[in-house]
Amino acid sequence: MKVTSPVFKENDTIPRKYTADDANISPPLHLEEVPDNAKSLALMVEDPDAPSGVFHHWVLFNMNPRTTDIKENSVPVIATQGRNDFGQLEYGGPKPPSGEHHYFFNVYALDTVLSLSRGAKSEELENQMKGHVLDQATLMGRYARQ
Numbered sequence: 001m002k003v004t005s006p007v008f009k010e011n012d013t014i015p016r017k018y019t020a021d022d023a024n025i026s027p028p029l030h031l032e033e034v035p036d037n038a039k040s041l042a043l044m045v046e047d048p049d050a051p052s053g054v055f056h057h058w059v060l061f062n063m064n065p066r067t068t069d070i071k072e073n074s075v076p077v078i079a080t081q082g083r084n085d086f087g088q089l090e091y092g093g094p095k096p097p098s099g100e101h102h103y104f105f106n107v108y109a110l111d112t113v114l115s116l117s118r119g120a121k122s123e124e125l126e127n128q129m130k131g132h133v134l135d136q137a138t139l140m141g142r143y144a145r146q
Contacts, residue, residue: 001137002032003107007072014103014141020095021145025073026058031107035134038065038109042129044122047094049101056084056122057103058091062113082120089119100144109135 007027008014018027034041041063047055059082060075067076073091075081086092094103110132116124 001034001107001109001135003105003137003139004030004032005105005139005141006030008141011140011142014094014143019093019143021093023073024091024093026070026091026093028072029070029105029107029139031068031070031137034065034067035109037111038134040110040113041065041067042108042110042114042125043070044106044108044125045091046104046106046122047096047101048104049096049099051097057086057093059084059120059122059125061116061120061125065109080116080118080120082116082118082122082125085122094143096143096145098145100142103141103143105139105141107137108133 005027016022043060045058060079062080063076064078081089084092111134112132114128
């Protein structure tokens with residue numbers, strides 16, 4: 001499985017437009033080689049460099065496993081948004097308090113549709129995904145405030 005973006009490559013800087021220092025919209029993502037037997041997809045955008053530990057910027061689950069593109073500033077029609085660590089049901093872009101942080105766009109192919117409600121937190125998603133991950137892919141981008 002692969003996840004890429006047309007606006008930044010692996011280990012590149014995430015364009016300012018996709019950060020909380022600017023438009024704060026989600027970047028476009030492209031998914032490839034999702035297992036044929038996947039029943040759903042999940043996405044978590046995480047910053048492990050946050051002072052309080054891993055910070056979740058976006059939580060999506062029960063995405064249609066045939067999704068190949070997540071368009072800029074949008075959520076796939078068949079997907080449920082969880083609550084990010086800002087307390088919001090949407091994408092919250094990078095805005096590190098200092099220095100450069102790394103942002104991991106983690107996509108998971110699951111063998112089930114999860115019994116989670118809209119607004120579920122990342123911990124709930126992680127718990128329900130246990131034992132159901134068929135494959136996963138990660139795209140990492142960096143961002144430092146200027």
